Amino acid sequence: MRIERRARVPWSLAVSAPFAAIAAALALSAVLILAAGVNPLLAYVEMLRGALGSRLAVTEMLTRAVPLVLTGLAVAVAFRARLWNIGGEGQFYLGALAVAWVGHDLISGLPPAAGIAVLTFVGMMAGALLLSGPAYLRLRFGVDEVVTTLLMNFVVILFVGLMIEGPLRDPLAFGWPQSVPVDGAYHLPDLIPNTRLHIGLLIALAAAGIVWLIVARTVFGTEARAAGFNARAAEFAGVSLPRTIIGVALLSGGLAGLAGGIEVMGVTRGVTTTMSPGFGYAGIVVAMLAALHPAGVVAAAVFVATIFVGADAMSRATGVPSFIADVIVALALLTMLVALLFSTYRIRR
């Protein structure tokens, strides 16, 4: 028996792989739910109801999906060029902190639209700069960016903790460790009144479209892919590796920083060290489930958001701890990797 690469991955297989992976992840998680003494089917029905069962539930789920779309795009862009950005979480937090800092009183008095545009840019820049460091180290000294980006997450979260206990502490938060809030004028307008869903959803969808254009249609996207697959050949063909890798890093870090900025402007107003339930890391799952395709990222983000939001409702209804959401999402990454293996390779006897 041997495993060999398929000459071409059939379209049907490429599309069905994530669904098979999700089904497998749910089946495996069912064992744990069963062990908690609950009928898994019942639990999953409660989960769906919690995420999609009412207008409010759907808007909550979509609110949760917004940062996931952006962190998922950040990972997809980087992984396509074989830049292993595991630092989405750190870039998210730094983007959030920068937006809170600048948006609190540094740019008071701008028209709301202009202020929001400035803050969007500030969030992107923060994330982009954070990732450009590891990208430079890799280019200059060959330092593995998996290690540097991953470890930067902890550094950034501690830095955020330092700032919100110190210079950026919100004096009106009754001692609660939280940063100063963004000026009310620059909160993102609601998309649907009386829900938390804000226009960040439109920004995220636009970002997915733009990212697709960049990776699939531009010279830069093609060169980034070439550099990722075969750096030597890309260089021989005249692709500048430094420009490409730094460009990819700025785009990827910028998207993750944007996710943090939008979450602050749209939902939390101020920064806390617990504002992200792992959006940066979940972005990796989202991107992999999407097979790194920008359109797939939107769908995968909706799936992961459904699990996260639905798990809370399921927990209240059945008593199964909501940590099961983390288990399902993590398992989905593992099963997706297996599914990718089977869709790109075949077993021959």
Place this chain on the structure above:
Amino acid sequence: MSTVLRLERITKSFGSVTANDHVTLELKEGEILALLGENGAGKTTLMNILFGHYAADEGTVKVFGKSLPSGRPRAAIRAGVGMVHQHFTLAGNLSVLDNVMLGSEPLFRVRSRRAEGRARLLALSERFGLSVDPDARVSGLSVGERQRVEILKALYRDARILILDEPTAVLARPEALRLFDTLQSMTRQGLSIIFISHKLNEVMAAANRIAVLRGGRKVAERTNAETSPEELAELMVGSRVTRPKREAHAIGAPRLVAEDVTVHLDSKPSLKGVSFTAHAGEILGIIGVSGNGQVALGSLLSGVAAPETGRLTLEGREIGGLGPRALVAEGVGRIPEDRHAEGIVGELPVWENGVLERLATPRFSSHGFVRRGAARSHAAGLIKRFDVRGATPEMRIRLLSGGNIQKLILGRVLAVAPKVIIANQPTRGLDEGAIAAVHAELLRAREAGAATILISEDLEEAVGLSDRLQAIVGGRLSQPVAAGEADSRRLGLMMAGVWEEPGNAD
């Protein structure tokens, strides 16, 4: 002589392609059998079946009279078959001894018997004249040394039958000759050897018997004495393939001129004050044993490396250190030395590979967006015009054979009628049919007035194509000699670094 190995009516298909069609083959004790055939003739498949990597659809394998179960490499090893693959299977971070012993010991044992293993390895290396340092790290070894380690690995497992897949593809000529000596001495000690090759002169030099495969069938079997390179070439290709000949014609003005150029690679001086002049309509051959500065010369002329000192000019304009894109824009076409590592991005489709080096030009992009239609039709045109078989613009280029990849690279270079062509080992690893096609294209470009720098380790090719020849030795270039005045003695001296210093020649 008794028969040690018998392959009986082996048949194997991959999908609709029949790789082996009822092939019967016998190996006698103490002989060297060459398996000769073009790329894709089924040689490697046949040996992979023998070794158990593939299971045959039909047919049997008998080693020392006993049938081997199909699809079980371990059984083949136990029966005394050893295989040295074309692409080595060594762990670079381990020592020679570790690599040799790896897998020959039970997984669960408290102590490894390294002392015994070392003694055994040294005894083997002594007996067969394969000198290696057991404690050297494999990553620091040369290709020739690595091959010795692979052979020792097989011998360590008590191989009585050794299969070598294209063993000389990676070796320089002196190393190859040394390998053949080693193989001869092995057969004197009772080993039997099959080696796979598509190089005629090697097969004639080293083998006792030659089996020719073509299109998955065995078309002939000859002893060394009863055949000739000409006959073998004809058997191998099916019809007589002759390499195209260079016609004399007038040579134009100087195009690409290097004056006293020095290049450092990895901060070592790799080209030391080289000078040459390539004229329009001329092929200038750079001959020499590998590792004498060809890589640095190729990098310089491809725009990947910049000159430290000296001038490199194209029609009088300085082009040293311009970078690949600018060189291409200046009309320099580049055929890289290693087509897989440098020439293509295997995971990308044919059409993207076809335009990668000119992606930023107005023809293939506007405002940063790729003009996909133009790029696709360009690729379709290349496929048609340069006879890239089995290719479609959409398919991942990795799926093409080496010869067809080379044709596409050649097409990419020649489609724009370049002023200068840098052809670095343009036919390495290609079969006769593909070589003839590449030569014909290079000669056609010469007719059209291109100045070509041909860097080749294949002397026959360099002499056949070039108008003038220079040898590269230790990073220096000899004075040029006209192809007409180049006899093998003079070329041999040049490649050994013996030449008259400036002032006398040219």
